[in-house]
Amino acid sequence: MAKVELALDSKCILGECPISEASGKVHFVDINKKLIHTLDPSSDDHEIIETPEFVGCIVPRAGKGLLAGLQHTIVHVDTMVSKLGDVVARVPEGNAKEHFRFNDGKVDPAGRFWVGHMNLHWRDPTVAKGKLYCLDPAKKDDGLVVKLNDTVLSNGLCWSSDKRSFFWVDTSLQKAYHFDYDLESGDISNQKVCVDVPEDFGLPDGMTIDSNDKLWIAIGESGHVAQYDPETGKELQRVKLPVKRPTSLEFGGKDLSELYVTTREEPGKNPSPHAGGLFRAHIPGVKGLAHSFEYAG
Numbered sequence: 001m002a003k004v005e006l007a008l009d010s011k012c013i014l015g016e017c018p019i020s021e022a023s024g025k026v027h028f029v030d031i032n033k034k035l036i037h038t039l040d041p042s043s044d045d046h047e048i049i050e051t052p053e054f055v056g057c058i059v060p061r062a063g064k065g066l067l068a069g070l071q072h073t074i075v076h077v078d079t080m081v082s083k084l085g086d087v088v089a090r091v092p093e094g095n096a097k098e099h100f101r102f103n104d105g106k107v108d109p110a111g112r113f114w115v116g117h118m119n120l121h122w123r124d125p126t127v128a129k130g131k132l133y134c135l136d137p138a139k140k141d142d143g144l145v146v147k148l149n150d151t152v153l154s155n156g157l158c159w160s161s162d163k164r165s166f167f168w169v170d171t172s173l174q175k176a177y178h179f180d181y182d183l184e185s186g187d188i189s190n191q192k193v194c195v196d197v198p199e200d201f202g203l204p205d206g207m208t209i210d211s212n213d214k215l216w217i218a219i220g221e222s223g224h225v226a227q228y229d230p231e232t233g234k235e236l237q238r239v240k241l242p243v244k245r246p247t248s249l250e251f252g253g254k255d256l257s258e259l260y261v262t263t264r265e266e267p268g269k270n271p272s273p274h275a276g277g278l279f280r281a282h283i284p285g286v287k288g289l290a291h292s293f294e295y296a297g
Contacts, residue, residue, distance in 0.1 A: 110296070118130040
């Protein structure tokens with residue numbers, strides 16, 4: 001049976017995008033409070049960096065802190081002095097609309113940064129849709145390149161151990177998708193549904209992958225994270241959390257045996273005591289595939 005414990009009572013409004021280092025440190029964001037959190041579980045040291053805008057995601061940058069996706073810009077984050085640095089890229093002109101912001105993002109095995117841009121009113125089918133972008137450090141002059149058009153709520157991303165498959169979630173459609181992935185070029189093709197989450201279970205949100213190439217998805221509003229076989233679409237197991245609204249997840253710890261899960265606040269009556277906290281799960285026989293990949297620029 002999985003063991004779940006509170007790693008940090010962070011009281012996030014909208015905790016998201018956990019990333020892990022080989023050192024054991026974990027970083028995550030509170031989108032709505034405009035904060036970047038860093039936790040060192042070995043010492044319980046906890047640091048916070050404030051951002052001037054919504055911060056949809058963060059990713060590690062090779063030896064040089066983090067990158068953060070704010071509303072319409074990608075910026076450096078200097079974790080040594082706890083402040084934001086230079087702008088690395090901007091949403092292409094014409095796409096930086098008022099009610100949009102960056103959402104979930106990750107780095108691929110070649111060091112490229114993939115990030116979704118979403119409409120805050122995504123539940124309204126009449127509003128403009130978003131895109132999935134990629135920033136290639138080897139082609140920085142190209143800026144953010146569109147990988148997918150007409151996305152609604154772009155969320156979890158991950159890559160298979162053989163680096164031939166890319167997985168991506170559009171929450172609004174209740175689905176995770178599989179793409180053929182070319183490591184050298186970063187091209188994706190042959191989109192197909194690999195997981196279809198029943199609406200009565202909850203909303204598929206953040207996603208990661210384990211050492212056996214099984215997908216783990218945070219199921220929003222369900223109080224669970226779930227493991228899926230991407231080849232069959234079958235749900236393999238659920239892990240229950242002591243909160244109702246998980247948002248994202250990533251394997252961490254020095255041996256990748258710890259699954260970190262971000263959560264969000266629970267408005268209304270009878271909220272869970274630690275809603276918005278960061279949780280840590282130990283699941284027998286399950287480890288992550290790798291620590292979070294680093295942006296190579």
